[in-house]
Amino acid sequence: MQVIFIGPPGSGKGTQAKRLSSQLAVPHISTGDMLREAVAEGTPLGLEAAPIMARGDLVPDDLMVGIVNERLGRSDASKGFILDGFPRTLVQAEKLNGIFGNGKTHLKVLQLLVPDDAIVKRIVLRRTCANCGAIYHLENNPPAKDSICDRCGSEVVARGDDNEQAVRRRLEKFHQDTMPVAAFYKTKQVLREVDGIGPVDDVFARIEKSLVDTE
Numbered sequence: 473m474q475v476i477f478i479g480p481p482g483s484g485k486g487t488q489a490k491r492l493s494s495q496l497a498v499p500h501i502s503t504g505d506m507l508r509e510a511v512a513e514g515t516p517l518g519l520e521a522a523p524i525m526a527r528g529d530l531v532p533d534d535l536m537v538g539i540v541n542e543r544l545g546r547s548d549a550s551k552g553f554i555l556d557g558f559p560r561t562l563v564q565a566e567k568l569n570g571i572f573g574n575g576k577t578h579l580k581v582l583q584l585l586v587p588d589d590a591i592v593k594r595i596v597l598r599r600t601c602a603n604c605g606a607i608y609h610l611e612n613n614p615p616a617k618d619s620i621c622d623r624c625g626s627e628v629v630a631r632g633d634d635n636e637q638a639v640r641r642r643l644e645k646f647h648q649d650t651m652p653v654a655a656f657y658k659t660k661q662v663l664r665e666v667d668g669i670g671p672v673d674d675v676f677a678r679i680e681k682s683l684v685d686t687e
């Protein structure tokens with residue numbers, strides 16, 4: 473099972489991708505998580521990516537393709553994967569095609585549809601575990617104990633780029649750079665559009681249905 477999640481920031485990609493990954497027992501590969509890890513560790517990639525991410529811009533394609541290529545080459549990805557946050561540009565989508573040997577794949581692309589006016593509100597209330605990356609929402613899905621991750625007990629914080637200014641830039645980049653990626657997969661007839669509005673369980677049920685329908 474090879475699944476790509478596409479959606480604007482705050483559309484629920486991370487939450488749903490994590491859940492699908494544990495259900496299907498294939499790795500969840502989030503380029504945002506990989507970059508945040510590199511930033512936290514202060515690696516050369518992290519140092520380059522940090523200011524770009526803080527602004528809500530995109531990290532250069534060649535860097536992203538390099539880390540994804542390396543990650544997909546590891547043995548745990550051989551039986552499948554859930555890609556979250558990649559590809560985000562047409563160049564990345566075309567390179568990914570190349571990594572797969574031009575289309576000999578079982579790729580399914582899920583686009584989560586959430587209107588722009590719902591995004592900013594969602595993101596401002598989003599909180600993320602600083603240690604394990606678990607995602608919460610202060611209204612819809614708060615941690616059981618204030619600011620403490622249910623899963624690992626670490627602190628739950630707002631991501632540095634989850635502020636209104638960066639979110640607006642991320643949305644702009646989504647429309648400009650990532651919507652053409654959805655169109656690219658639509659022409660390949662592997663795109664499944666899923667309504668991303670509503671409780672997490674309902675959206676997940678729609679995702680499951682859309683995957684079954686395509687098999």
Ligand code: AMP
Nearest residue numbers: 503504524525529530531536557558560
């Ligand atoms: P995310 O966690 O997916 O929202 O990603 C957070 C930030 O990491 C984005 O706003 C970008 O700055 C950067 N990023 C993540 N994935 C990519 C990608 N595929 N291409 C370029 N930049 C990325």
